[in-house]
Every structure is written in structure tokens, then in C-alpha cells.
Amino acid sequence: MxxxxxxxxxxxxxxxxxxxxxxxxxxxxxxxxxxxxxxxxxxxxxxxxxxxxxxxxxxxxxxxxxxxxxxxxxxxxxxxxxxxxxxxxxxxxxxxxxxxxxxxxxxxxxxxxxxxxxxxxxxxxxxxxxxxxxxxxxxxxxxxxxxxxxxxxxxxxxxxxxxxxxxxxxxxxxxxxxxxxxxxxxxxxxxxxxxxxxxxxxxxxxxxENDGTLTLTDKIDSFLLHPFTGWVALIGIMLGIFWTIFSLSSYPMDFIDETFGSLGEWTTTQLPDGDFNNLIVDGVIAGIGGTVIFLPQIVLLFFFIALMEASGYMARAAFLMDRVMNLVGLSGKAFLPLLSSHACAIPGIMAARTVDSAKERLITILIAPWMSCSARLPVYTLLIAMLLPQADSLKQAAVMLAIYATGIITALIAARILKGRLAEDETPSHFMLELPPYRLPQLKYLARHIWDRAWAFLKRAGTIILALSIILWALQTYPKPEENSPAAEDPALALEQSFMGQIGHTIEPVFKPLGYDWRTATSVLTSFAAREVFVSSLKISYSISEDADEDEQDLLLREELAAATWPDGRKIYTPLTLLSLLVFFIYALQCLPTSAVVARETNSYKWAIGQLAGMSLFAYLAALAVFQIGSLLGF
Structure with a gap:
């Protein structure tokens, strides 16, 4: 001392x-x-x-x-x-x-x-x-x-x-x-x-002094913990969260879009023409801008999770979910890490430390990446917009909720299977949860919580995603076509002959049964570093001009994808292909940094590698089944 x-x-x-x-x-x-x-x-x-x-x-x-x-x-x-x-x-x-x-x-x-x-x-x-x-x-x-x-x-x-x-x-x-x-x-x-x-x-x-008198918390709980109205409220809250994310995020996204568009235009005029200009505008600014544009959606999701936690409702949601979790061999304690994984799998996996049983804790860690994280929002947003181009925000929110529900249901089924296959541990699982009184959340706490999460996301955007954007730019720029060759006049042909095109064509046979061409296959592969890279990778692969603002870029990308064809003239991005991509991103491991955290939390690279390989294979087979069965049925 x-x-x-x-x-x-x-x-x-x-x-x-x-x-x-x-x-x-x-x-x-x-x-x-x-x-x-x-x-x-x-x-x-x-x-x-x-x-x-x-x-x-x-x-x-x-x-x-x-x-x-x-x-x-x-x-x-x-x-x-x-x-x-x-x-x-x-x-x-x-x-x-x-x-x-x-x-x-x-x-x-x-x-x-x-x-x-x-x-x-x-x-x-x-x-x-x-x-x-x-x-x-x-x-x-x-x-x-x-x-x-x-x-x-x-x-x-x-x-x-x-x-x-x-x-x-x-x-x-x-x-x-x-x-x-x-x-x-x-x-x-x-x-x-x-x-x-x-x-x-x-x-x-x-x-x-008032024994027997119901408090405000007791009165609220009589509704929110009721076997029927409690579930109605929980589902309604989840649907409302997703609808709000789609509706409110458009305003700051437009601002970010205009800011990066103006920055790209200004940079173009300030630097001499050449590779360095293209690197800064098309590699750095485009890569970061294509990711930061989704920061408002991610911040809103973190805000709602923090709000439920600070107000006391999160514990009620865990209480309601305890019965459901028991059906698959878990307790309500596993709900909190799994819900946190919807923001990011990494803190969700770390939150599993509070689970008493070592076996239950391992199962929670293994299924956590099937909770769709906020990094997948850019991918879902793009695919839903293409799949339902005329849908309003409410319909898009409903589809998003269905996507999240698919991952959750599959994860719970997987938990039940793992519960019966993993050896029992010495620590019995018991569920004890404090139901705090409802309280008004502190704005300072919410601000600190959101800032920490947003800054962590931006740091990743400034490191991993920036590095990947530069690598992707280099792969699609070099080797340069010879002067007076057809590729020198045709950007699409030049891209196909680049290192990126060569890599894409090499792995295309593996992904073609899922409905993906070489551009899509390359974007899927790079997304394992960070899911949000998928969209920026597609923009680079389809040579979307940085002269346009973000809305125009998104529109141009959707138009390019809708018009993309196989060599025989068949459309690539059919509804079946889009569904196949959605299924793949629901089930594939969120990102490689998640595997590093799993290895640390389980103190075993075996579980981390097994999880990565198993989820990747499951995602591939599920997407394959969607595309092939759908094709056989004539969709």
C-alpha cells in the first residue's frame, strides 16, 4: 500500500x-x-x-x-x-x-x-x-x-x-x-x-413512507414487461429505430456529400494533372468520403443503443429476451452483448465477459458477428435501394428489420446447435439482472458515448479504409495501357487489364455461381477488411467520377450496376444477384479485426480461424443456394 x-x-x-x-x-x-x-x-x-x-x-x-x-x-x-x-x-x-x-x-x-x-x-x-x-x-x-x-x-x-x-x-x-x-x-x-x-x-x-404505492417505474413496467404489450413495444421500438435512421440521416449525409464533392473539385484545380492528382482525388478523398458519408447512420444507431442503456430500457429488453434465449440454451445476459454487436461486433464480443458460464460466453462470442453491425448499413442501403427503387423510408426500414431478424434467428439456431455440441463447463449459468428505475439520460453521457464510438469509426476510416482505398486505386490504375492502344481510349477496358481486373478475373469462377462478376467478387474480397469498403470499392471498379456529388455518385453507381452485363448480354445485377449479395453480407464475418478480438477474448486462434472459415463458408453456401435455387425456379 x-x-x-x-x-x-x-x-x-x-x-x-x-x-x-x-x-x-x-x-x-x-x-x-x-x-x-x-x-x-x-x-x-x-x-x-x-x-x-x-x-x-x-x-x-x-x-x-x-x-x-x-x-x-x-x-x-x-x-x-x-x-x-x-x-x-x-x-x-x-x-x-x-x-x-x-x-x-x-x-x-x-x-x-x-x-x-x-x-x-x-x-x-x-x-x-x-x-x-x-x-x-x-x-x-x-x-x-x-x-x-x-x-x-x-x-x-x-x-x-x-x-x-x-x-x-x-x-x-x-x-x-x-x-x-x-x-x-x-x-x-x-x-x-x-x-x-x-x-x-x-x-x-x-x-x-408509501409502501404499496406503485412508482412511476412500476407503472411503466406493467406495460413494457407485459407478456404481450412488452413484445409489441420492443418490436415497435426496433422498427422505429431503423425508420429514424433512414429518415433523419439523409440531411447530414447530404451535407457530408457536398463537402467532399467540393473538396474533390477544389483539389483537382489545385494540383497538376497526373497520377498524384488522381491518387488524392480518386483514391484518398473518394475512399474516405465514400465511408464518412455513412457516419450519420452509424452515429444514430449508437445513439439509440446508448439511449436505451441510459434510460433503463435495455435491461427490460434483456429481461423480455431471457425466455427466448433460454430456448436456445443461453440466458438473458447474452442479449446485451448480442445487441451491442449491432453497432459493432468488437465491443459486443468484449461485453460477453459478463456472461457467467464459459460455455455460454464462447457461444455468445461465436454467434455475435451474425448480428448485423452498423458497418453493413452502407451495403444494405445500396442493395435495398436497387432491389426496391421506388420504396419509401417505411418500406426500406421494414426490409432492414427483416434483414436484421434473419441474422438474429440464424444466430439463435446456431447457438442451440453449439450448446449441444460443446463440452459442459464447471460454471453453471444463472441469470440475475438489475432492473434500474427509469431515468432521463444524461446528455453529457450520451454525447461522450457517441463521440467515442464515432471517433473510433473515423480512426478506422482514416487508417484501414484509407490504406485500402489507396491500394484499390493503385490496383485499378496500374499497369497503364500503352499509348494508342484500345485500352488507352476505353477506361472500362483499361480497368479490366489492370492488376485489379486480373485479380478479379482470377477469382471470378469462384463467385460466378453466386451471380457475381469479377468487379463484384473483388469488392466482396476487399470488404473483409471493413464491410463499408464494399461500396467504395464498387465505385472505383465502375470508375464513378469524383466530379459528381455523393448523391449523384450513388445514382451513377446504381445506374452502372443496373446496366452491367455479362459478355453474353445478360444483366449481372438481377434481383436474384442482389438477394444473393444481401444473404452473403448477412452471414459473412463482419471484418478481420473482429477475428483478432475473438482470438484475444477466447485466448485461442483456433476459435478465431474456425469462426472466420465457418461463417465465410456458410455465407457462400447460403448465397449460392439463393441464386441457384432462384434461377431454377425461373426468378
Whole structure:
């Protein structure tokens, strides 16, 4: 421990939904960093702040848990850090235990386990305003006397009580009085003793004045958790999200379109004609612009997921899905990682750490990429627009919902099959989920959440997609046709004779049974780096001019695809081909970076390679079946 130094380490611990992350943000502000604990794949979120006495305090945000008896990797890390057993991690000098004042009976169990460790503890009694609005009369003084540790009432979302909490972390740290409850005997005896003590303490320190009166949360839950209306609401919310994404995103997309169009035109006039000009305009600006144009759709999807999470509805959706998940051998805990995978598979797979059972956790990781991620939106948007050119936003949203449902249903079937084939593990699966009270989301939290996700997407656009765009430009530019040759006068012929054309013709026989020509096959292949590359790759392959704005480029691309033919004159992009492409992108692994994360999370390249190969083969066979069976039936 570092008690004698000028710098101290404080750990934040608490149940999920206790407001721990909000308090962490309130204390540290922008002084935050995220990494992994040594030897495990659990995220390590840390930051720093100054005490009122000027001391620097390092703050560690431990994974949320319900008990110090670990049932999952996240809970084990919390236990090991607090007990000083975590590799390369010093035991904290003091622990701040965050409790939800409106659910004190449940949250005190963990606090008492932390106090039993015998190290300095301060209790942050959060959401006192919510507790009082629900008719709970709090007495922090009595609670402090009974627990034997300082108790500080706070409202982390409004920065109330933060100064008082910092003062409570003064040095020397407050000593811990011997617990007033029984701490010896069997686990069951200690649990019974804590439960009896909690009932007695809450009767004095958290008296309820309106027992039997339904709260606003109870009234809302009577509708949103109802066996019938709850499902109607869930489906309606999902449909509404997709409709909104299509409708509202068009305005910022138009702005981005005009901006990149103007940038391309300006760059063309500023640079001399030649390969460098073409590289910047057609490779760099076109590649980035073709990806950034879909940022509004991706941001909206992240916004809705964050909104459901912050408002408390996400936990209700998981509760509703528990029965469905049980049918395929999973619990409702798997729903949260799977839903997160609709934004991006990488954080979704990482979120599977909270699943107790190692077997269930592995299954969740393996099926997560079948949750269509936001990177596939550009592909779906293009294909749906071609498949239903006259459809309005509502019809497009319905088709999009059907696409997402196809991936979900297939993933659940796959989970059921894997459940019966994978060996049983020693950790039994159990579903315990905190249903937090409904609350108005914090705009600051939403803004931070969306900014982090958007910036991560833009960084990828500025690295992987930029590099691929330059490579694609080079492949379709070189080798240059000889002067006075037919290819020198015909851009399409020049493209066909380029390295890209040669690669495309080489792999075309593999993809032709799916209805894809060499251009489409090349775009599919490059999309494994990032799904959104597919559209920009098609634009390059079909030589879509960068002189046009984004709307015109999209229109030109659809026109080029609609007019594209095989050598015998047959159309390439028939409805069957478009359906085949949709099916392929529903089932193919989202991107190669996902495989890297799977290897890290499972600590096995075998599972990562097996997942990539298995999903790719399944996608190929499913698309093949759609095209070939459809062709036999005369579609």
C-alpha cells in the first residue's frame, strides 16, 4: 500500500446500474484511459483527480458485480484487485462502494462483503433524489454508524456531493470498525446474517413512507414487461429505430456529400494533372468520403443503443429476451452483448465477459458477428435501394428489420446447435439482472458515448479504409495501357487489364455461381477488411467520377450496376444477384479485426480461424443456394 506517499489509489466498486460510471466521469473528467488488466481480457478503466488537500488520486473503475464470490471474469477481477491478488495491480489504498439509494436492500450485500475485507471503505450513497421521490426517507448517519464506515450521499449525475466525497477520501484514511454482523461460518450462514442485518438497518436508515404505492417505474413496467404489450413495444421500438435512421440521416449525409464533392473539385484545380492528382482525388478523398458519408447512420444507431442503456430500457429488453434465449440454451445476459454487436461486433464480443458460464460466453462470442453491425448499413442501403427503387423510408426500414431478424434467428439456431455440441463447463449459468428505475439520460453521457464510438469509426476510416482505398486505386490504375492502344481510349477496358481486373478475373469462377462478376467478387474480397469498403470499392471498379456529388455518385453507381452485363448480354445485377449479395453480407464475418478480438477474448486462434472459415463458408453456401435455387425456379 502507498499510505505514506503523496499519491493514492482509490477503487470504485458497485452493482451494475449503481451509477458507478457516472461517478467515475464526475470525479475524473477528461483524465481517463482504458486498457486491459494484465493476463486477462477485462477492460481496465482508470483516471485521476486532485483531493481538496492537493494530493493526486488515481481512480480505478472496477467491473460491476453483485458479489465478491466470482462467477465471471469481470467479477473475478473485482475480487482479485480488492484482495490484492490481481497480477501487476497494487491493492487500492481505499475503496469507494457506490450504492443505489433507491435499491439499498439489494446493493448493501456487496458493500458488506467489501467491508468484511478489512480495508478502508467509503460508501457513496448515490441517487438519493430518486430514493426520496419514491418515498424512501434516508438517514446516512445511522447507515454510517451501523456499517462502521463513512457514508456520503451524492447525486453523481448532477455533481452533488462530489466535493464531500473527495473530502471523505482524506489521508490518513478512515479506519474500519469491526462488522456488527456475523462474518464467520458457512457461506449460507454469512449470507443469512447479512440479509437479517440489512433488513434491520434499512428499517431505520431507509424507511419507506408509501409502501404499496406503485412508482412511476412500476407503472411503466406493467406495460413494457407485459407478456404481450412488452413484445409489441420492443418490436415497435426496433422498427422505429431503423425508420429514424433512414429518415433523419439523409440531411447530414447530404451535407457530408457536398463537402467532399467540393473538396474533390477544389483539389483537382489545385494540383497538376497526373497520377498524384488522381491518387488524392480518386483514391484518398473518394475512399474516405465514400465511408464518412455513412457516419450519420452509424452515429444514430449508437445513439439509440446508448439511449436505451441510459434510460433503463435495455435491461427490460434483456429481461423480455431471457425466455427466448433460454430456448436456445443461453440466458438473458447474452442479449446485451448480442445487441451491442449491432453497432459493432468488437465491443459486443468484449461485453460477453459478463456472461457467467464459459460455455455460454464462447457461444455468445461465436454467434455475435451474425448480428448485423452498423458497418453493413452502407451495403444494405445500396442493395435495398436497387432491389426496391421506388420504396419509401417505411418500406426500406421494414426490409432492414427483416434483414436484421434473419441474422438474429440464424444466430439463435446456431447457438442451440453449439450448446449441444460443446463440452459442459464447471460454471453453471444463472441469470440475475438489475432492473434500474427509469431515468432521463444524461446528455453529457450520451454525447461522450457517441463521440467515442464515432471517433473510433473515423480512426478506422482514416487508417484501414484509407490504406485500402489507396491500394484499390493503385490496383485499378496500374499497369497503364500503352499509348494508342484500345485500352488507352476505353477506361472500362483499361480497368479490366489492370492488376485489379486480373485479380478479379482470377477469382471470378469462384463467385460466378453466386451471380457475381469479377468487379463484384473483388469488392466482396476487399470488404473483409471493413464491410463499408464494399461500396467504395464498387465505385472505383465502375470508375464513378469524383466530379459528381455523393448523391449523384450513388445514382451513377446504381445506374452502372443496373446496366452491367455479362459478355453474353445478360444483366449481372438481377434481383436474384442482389438477394444473393444481401444473404452473403448477412452471414459473412463482419471484418478481420473482429477475428483478432475473438482470438484475444477466447485466448485461442483456433476459435478465431474456425469462426472466420465457418461463417465465410456458410455465407457462400447460403448465397449460392439463393441464386441457384432462384434461377431454377425461373426468378
Amino acid at each position: 502507498s499510505s505514506g506517499s503523496e499519491q493514492h489509489t482509490v477503487a470504485l466498486v458497485g452493482n451494475p446500474n449503481a451509477g458507478k460510471t457516472t461517478l467515475f466521469n464526475a470525479l475524473t473528467g477528461e483524465n481517463q484511459k482504458v486498457g486491459n488488466y494484465s493476463g486477462v481480457t477485462v477492460s481496465r478503466k482508470s483516471g485521476s483527480f486532485r483531493s481538496p488537500q492537493g494530493r493526486k488520486i488515481d481512480l480505478i473503475d472496477l467491473p460491476g458485480c453483485y458479489s465478491l464470490s466470482p462467477q465471471s471474469p469481470d467479477e473475478k477481477v473485482t475480487h482479485d484487485v480488492l484482495s490484492g491478488q490481481q497480477e501487476n495491480e497494487q491493492r487500492p489504498d481505499i475503496t469507494v462502494c457506490v450504492l443505489d439509494a433507491s435499491a439499498l436492500e439489494r446493493h448493501l450485500q456487496l458493500a458488506m462483503e467489501v467491508i468484511e475485507l478489512g480495508h478502508p471503505v467509503v460508501v457513496a450513497l448515490n441517487m438519493v433524489d430518486l430514493a426520496e421521490s419514491r418515498g424512501i426517507h434516508l438517514d446516512p448517519t445511522i447507515l454510517s454508524e451501523e456499517l462502521g464506515v463513512p457514508v456520503v450521499p451524492i447525486q453523481a449525475n448532477k455533481n452533488k456531493g462530489i466535493v464531500e466525497l473527495k473530502q471523505a477520501l482524506r489521508h490518513p484514511f478512515p479506519s474500519v470498525a469491526p462488522p456488527k454482523w456475523k462474518t464467520t461460518g458457512s457461506d449460507q450462514e454469512r449470507l443469512a446474517a447479512r440479509t437479517a442485518f440489512i433488513k434491520e438497518v434499512c428499517g431505520e436508515a431507509a424507511r419507506r
